[in-house]
Amino acid sequence: MRNTATIAWKEIKGYFTSPVAYVVALMFVALTGYFFVRSVDSILTGANFPEASLRGLMRQISIFILPWLAPVLTMRLLAEEQKIGTIELLLTSPVRDWEVVLGKFIASMTFFLAALAMTLWYVLMLEWRGNPEMGPLLSGYLGIILYGGAAMSVGLLASSLTSNQIVAAVTSLGLLVLLTFLEVGADQVTGVASTIVGQLGMTTHFDDFVRGVVDTSNVVYYLSLMAVFLFLTVRSLETRRWR
Amino acid sequence: MAGMVEVKNLTKYYGNFLAIEDVSFEVKRGEIVGFLGPNGAGKTTTMRIITGFLPPTYGTAAVAGYDLVDKSRQARSHIGYLPETVPLYLDMTVEGYLAFMGAIRGMKPNRIKTRIGEVIDACRLGDYRRTHIGKLSKGFRQRVGIAQAVLHEPDVLVLDEPTIGIDPIQVVETRQLIKDLSGSHTVILSTHILPEVSMLCNRVLIINEGLIVAEDTPKELGNKLQGVERLEVEIQGPRTEALEALQKIRGVIEVTCSTNGDSDRNVYKIQARRGLDLRPTVSRTVISNGWSLLNLQLVSMSLEEIFLKLTTDEEINV
Ligand SMILES: Nc1ncnc2c1ncn2[C@@H]1O[C@H](COP(=O)(O)OP(=O)(O)O)[C@@H](O)[C@H]1O
Numbered sequence: 257m258r259n260t261a262t263i264a265w266k267e268i269k270g271y272f273t274s275p276v277a278y279v280v281a282l283m284f285v286a287l288t289g290y291f292f293v294r295s296v297d298s299i300l301t302g303a304n305f306p307e308a309s310l311r312g313l314m315r316q317i318s319i320f321i322l323p324w325l326a327p328v329l330t331m332r333l334l335a336e337e338q339k340i341g342t343i344e345l346l347l348t349s350p351v352r353d354w355e356v357v358l359g360k361f362i363a364s365m366t367f368f369l370a371a372l373a374m375t376l377w378y379v380l381m382l383e384w385r386g387n388p389e390m391g392p393l394l395s396g397y398l399g400i401i402l403y404g405g406a407a408m409s410v411g412l413l414a415s416s417l418t419s420n421q422i423v424a425a426v427t428s429l430g431l432l433v434l435l436t437f438l439e440v441g442a443d444q445v446t447g448v449a450s451t452i453v454g455q456l457g458m459t460t461h462f463d464d465f466v467r468g469v470v471d472t473s474n475v476v477y478y479l480s481l482m483a484v485f486l487f488l489t490v491r492s493l494e495t496r497r498w499r
Numbered sequence: 500m501a502g503m504v505e506v507k508n509l510t511k512y513y514g515n516f517l518a519i520e521d522v523s524f525e526v527k528r529g530e531i532v533g534f535l536g537p538n539g540a541g542k543t544t545t546m547r548i549i550t551g552f553l554p555p556t557y558g559t560a561a562v563a564g565y566d567l568v569d570k571s572r573q574a575r576s577h578i579g580y581l582p583e584t585v586p587l588y589l590d591m592t593v594e595g596y597l598a599f600m601g602a603i604r605g606m607k608p609n610r611i612k613t614r615i616g617e618v619i620d621a622c623r624l625g626d627y628r629r630t631h632i633g634k635l636s637k638g639f640r641q642r643v644g645i646a647q648a649v650l651h652e653p654d655v656l657v658l659d660e661p662t663i664g665i666d667p668i669q670v671v672e673t674r675q676l677i678k679d680l681s682g683s684h685t686v687i688l689s690t691h692i693l694p695e696v697s698m699l700c701n702r703v704l705i706i707n708e709g710l711i712v713a714e715d716t717p718k719e720l721g722n723k724l725q726g727v728e729r730l731e732v733e734i735q736g737p738r739t740e741a742l743e744a745l746q747k748i749r750g751v752i753e754v755t756c757s758t759n760g761d762s763d764r765n766v767y768k769i770q771a772r773r774g775l776d777l778r779p780t781v782s783r784t785v786i787s788n789g790w791s792l793l794n795l796q797l798v799s800m801s802l803e804e805i806f807l808k809l810t811t812d813e814e815i816n817v
Pocket residue numbers: 513516518536537538539540541542543544545
């Protein structure tokens with residue numbers, strides 16, 4: 257566990273000294289701010305908030321922000337180690353492969369959570385002008401954190417497959433767009449196929465959360481997605497070692 | 500415990516390509532062993548197996564008694580490694596990087612702090628503690644690479660071509676540094692530069708095209724390398740006179756005859772100065788003495804051929 261923490265901490269410090277991270281944080285704030293204002297735009301007219309919730313915002317983070325945020329945050333984590341060769345020192349130190357992967361995952365999640373914390377400002381505004389229900393707010397945050405975790409693990413797998421950050425980013429962007437729009441795709445087919453495709457989609461399992469429902473099957477879905485992609489990442493590192 | 504490093508019958512295929520074949524050796528505690536061979540000989544491959552980065556296709560390697568496959572993590576915790584490419588995080592400071600390497604090697608925070616001080620002094624990096632590694636010259640990066648390799652005081656130090664690609668002054672400094680630091684460690688060092696092994700090592704393994712072809716002390720290797728050509732000549736004629744006549748030929752260093760004097764058909768081995776082809780002179784000498792020349796051939800020493808591919812001249816390397 258200490259190794260995991262060491263690796264996570266190194267990457268977290270890496271984020272905060274990298275200009276890319278600041279640009280990303282800025283874009284996150286700008287976009288969420290825009291989405292928030294749009295969802296409650298009566299704030300401009302001074303009327304009471306018509307809908308005192310973050311439903312819209314959470315949906316938009318999942319569909320319009322995470323598919324690029326996760327690739328940008330994860331592309332460097334393993335690809336760069338392979339490009340500059342530091343992976344050789346990392347894997348020849350007495351660290352387990354999964355500790356490396358978990359450490360990097362935790363780092364990307366920490367950055368995401370820090371960015372997400374900035375949306376708490378919007379919660380304050382809701383409290384100030386309206387009377388939001390606490391339940392859907394909390395479940396919405398739980399949902400987006402799980403969704404983000406799944407997205408980061410997809411990005412990490414892509415980063416382990418190449419030594420080129422751009423290739424990693426494009427790969428995970430592709431995968432995430434696919435997983436995001438499977439639900440739309442499910443409407444194009446019928447019967448069992450439709451159900452299966454729909455169930456695999458990342459958005460399918462998200463709506464319950466923003467409506468205030470924490471369904472175990474949805475939690476399990478995101479946790480499994482994370483487990484599968486992190487496991488594949490560990491395997492991908494191992495095959496690099498064993499090639 | 501037998502050796503600090505025990506390597507048995509290592510064979511490594513990259514796909515269908517055979518990189519090393521049946522490599523076996525042992526390194527005892529405190530020994531400094533040089534792994535000498537031309538480019539592409541399989542040095543890096545062997546070191547990557549010893550450090551647990553690559554698995555062997557066949558054979559075993561163990562460090563401090565731990566097998567690199569079955570007990571990989573225990574084995575790895577006894578190793579300090581400087582890969583050939585000196586991989587470093589360029590956006591970290593020297594101090595920050597060493598702290599990170601110490602932590603993933605499982606060192607306690609207090610010990611990391613003391614050891615960083617010590618290795619920074621030993622590697623003369625004092626002025627650069629807080630410098631970003633990306634701003635350092637190649638020679639200084641090499642020192643940082645060596646510093647991380649010795650930081651946790653590993654039982655075995657593995658250095659892959661530690662003086663490659665840096666300027667001559669820094670090569671000298673780096674060698675001195677390795678010499679100073681090697682004192683208490685068991686060291687395996689690879690190089691394709693001949694003089695380097697005589698400067699640093701107690702023992703040399705010569706590897707060529709994936710095979711270990713010789714093992715010796717640097718001094719003995721030096722003797723073997725003394726530039727000589729070898730000839731074998733079979734003469735029908737009186738032994739003593741033939742020996743005498745052959746010895747008189749210009750450029751001949753030594754003549755030996757392994758057969759005894761009973762027969763007058765003898766094989767003589769001639770060592771001559773490098774670069775001379777004595778075959779015409781030898782045949783003329785034999786004929787003019789009225790003896791019969793039964794056979795005459797140059798003996799090519801495979802070891803010498805390998806030496807020709809090594810860098811013997813420092814200037815060529817830089
Ligand atoms: N990852 C790899 N895939 C395929 N061939 C390789 C790989 N690494 C090394 N080789 C080949 O194996 C041989 C030995 O390489 P190496 O161990 O790097 O030699 P050295 O370090 O002595 O120069 C070379 O012919 C090299 O081209």
